[in-house]
Amino acid sequence: MPTPTPTPTAAQVVTVCFAPGEDADWFAASEKVNDLLEANGTPARRYHVRHRRLIGWLTRFFGYYLLDAARRFGAVTRAAGGRKSRLDLTGTAARAAHHAGLRWRAWNTFINATTRPARPWEDHLAHHLADPTTVTWAEARRRFEQQPQVLAMLAHSFDPYELSVYRAGEAAYVGLHWRIALVGDALITTDGRLLMPASASAADRLRFLNEACSYVRALRPDARLCAVAIA
Incomplete structure (x- = not known):
């Protein structure tokens, strides 16, 4: 059995897409995830709900065309999915981008400016894969995490396994996370x-996210999405 790694190699949030008119309830989404990934999951309330300018004052209190909607003061605010036209995908991405920008600037101020640059996890993992008998997975992880910059990231609750993206700059880091907010770690198409x-x-994560976001963008407004969180 291969040794698990703390890197995002396994899907944690899967976005399931349904064609217009297709049964798109939670059971159907769970079946698709189980068939393709052999995993069980729970609804992930990742999407902000769209409220139209004129009739939104009324429709905000109704959860039609939504899956596992959450409410605040009676109004629907988030959902695990639903009809694409009811999901505020732009707002979801914008909020994720805002918070990612705050994280990157904090990392740049408190970590990048005060510690020596560390070698990213990908370098240590490559050494392990090239010669797993000499550099075991545990040893590769130990060498990675003993670096002062990585220790500082752990101490301040930054994900050190995203170090290469942090070092790519604010635009790259923000771009990664607003895309993740929309499609998660994997996507099941309507077919x-x-x-x-x-x-x-x-x-590879950015290549996937670009493809998945383009796919979601091309879906019709009456197509449906469902975000599933799996262990």
């Missing part, structure tokens, strides 16, 4: 295809 990164590298 049953599974899209996910080819590896845990930042480049």
Whole structure:
């Protein structure tokens, strides 16, 4: 059995897409995830709900065309999915981008400016994969995490396994996270295809996210999405 790694090689949030008119309830989404990933999950309330300018004062209190909606003061605010036209995908991405920008600037101020640059996890993982008998997975992880910059990131609750993306700059880091907010770590298309990164590298994650976001953007407004969180 392969040793698990703390990098994002396994899907944690899967976005399931349904064609217009297709049964799009929670049971159907769970079936698709189980068939393709052999995993069980729970609804992930990731999407902000869209409220139209004129009739939003009324429709905000109704959860039609939404899956597992959450309410605040009676109004629907978030959902695990639903009809694309009811989900505020732009707002969801904008909020994720805002928080990612705050994280990157904090990292740049308190970590990047005060510690020596560390070698990213991908370098240590490559050494392990090239010679696993000499550099075990545990040893590769130990060498990575003993670096002062990585220790500082752990101490301040930054994800050190995203170090390569942090070092790529604010735009790259923000771009990664607003895309993750929209499609998660994997996507199941309306025709049953599974899209996910080819590896845990930042480049492969961005390639997948670009493809998945383009796919979601091209869906009709009456198509449906459902975000599923799996262990």
